[in-house]
Amino acid sequence: MPAQHPTPYDDGELYDSLFDSHHDDLPYWLAFAREGRGPFLDLACGTGRVLMPLLEAGLDGDGLDASKAMLARCSVKARETGKSPALVQGDMCEFRMPRKYARIFCAFNAFAHVLETDAQIAALACVREHLSENGAFAIDLGFPRPEVWSAKPDQRVLEGEFTHPSRPTRLYLFDRRRMDPLAQTQHSQIEIEERDLHGGLLRTHVSHTVLRWTHKLELELLFRAAGYRRWEIHSGFEREPLTPAAQQMIAVAWR
Numbered sequence: 001m002p003a004q005h006p007t008p009y010d011d012g013e014l015y016d017s018l019f020d021s022h023h024d025d026l027p028y029w030l031a032f033a034r035e036g037r038g039p040f041l042d043l044a045c046g047t048g049r050v051l052m053p054l055l056e057a058g059l060d061g062d063g064l065d066a067s068k069a070m071l072a073r074c075s076v077k078a079r080e081t082g083k084s085p086a087l088v089q090g091d092m093c094e095f096r097m098p099r100k101y102a103r104i105f106c107a108f109n110a111f112a113h114v115l116e117t118d119a120q121i122a123a124l125a126c127v128r129e130h131l132s133e134n135g136a137f138a139i140d141l142g143f144p145r146p147e148v149w150s151a152k153p154d155q156r157v158l159e160g161e162f163t164h165p166s167r168p169t170r171l172y173l174f175d176r177r178r179m180d181p182l183a184q185t186q187h188s189q190i191e192i193e194e195r196d197l198h199g200g201l202l203r204t205h206v207s208h209t210v211l212r213w214t215h216k217l218e219l220e221l222l223f224r225a226a227g228y229r230r231w232e233i234h235s236g237f238e239r240e241p242l243t244p245a246a247q248q249m250i251a252v253a254w255r
């Protein structure tokens, strides 16, 4: 998508009105960061949905993200809670942080924004360089259901409905997708409608994004190519085994 198109990450407040209340993954990331017994890096930290609760739990961590707007929102939240993590604007495929980390993670499908294989390997290698000796990296990545791959393109699908956290409105998230099975990509036009409680449309935020979906064997090859020595891949935050019906991978790779 040309760079001038709005992205879902141009408005940190809007992102938080949809997702800041998504807490299902927080216990997993908290335990993962805690078991490192050292600093953590939240790669593609966005508005700090995961980073902030971990800092508030007393852990020492930093965040990196490509979006200035998402980081701006994150830094307001950090200031409000008296935390001062390093928040760096950068590309996960070529970043430099001033210290190493016991744990690095990339939550909520953020790795799917890396579209090319070379860039995926570069990101994993760059992460590895930032891990301390026994450090580990984790990602969670969804798998589109089989029917998503075969669906008619450009259908407007309602992905979720949300109550606005601070206004008497409802938010409706629609995705109009076009799948490319060869490139393993999903080209989405995302429409977020904000409606009053009578259903009247107040505003619509339209953005575009491309996601690259990665499968288990491919992810293992990527870890291998980037120099990791071992990894585990589960299908959920309770470390459930990966089965053919899985819709998500939680992968941990050790430096």
Ligand SMILES: C[S@@+](CC[C@H](N)C(=O)[O-])C[C@H]1O[C@@H](n2cnc3c(N)ncnc32)[C@H](O)[C@@H]1O
Binding pocket: 009, 019, 043, 044, 045, 046, 047, 048, 049, 050, 064, 065, 066, 067, 070, 090, 091, 092, 093, 106, 107, 108, 109, 110, 113, 114
């Ligand atoms: C779905 S959001 C996830 C944010 C956060 N990890 C969370 O769990 O709420 C994806 C994030 O990835 C960031 N992102 C996309 N491509 C990136 C890149 N190449 N390098 C760093 N961040 C990137 C976006 O700016 C956005 O904040």
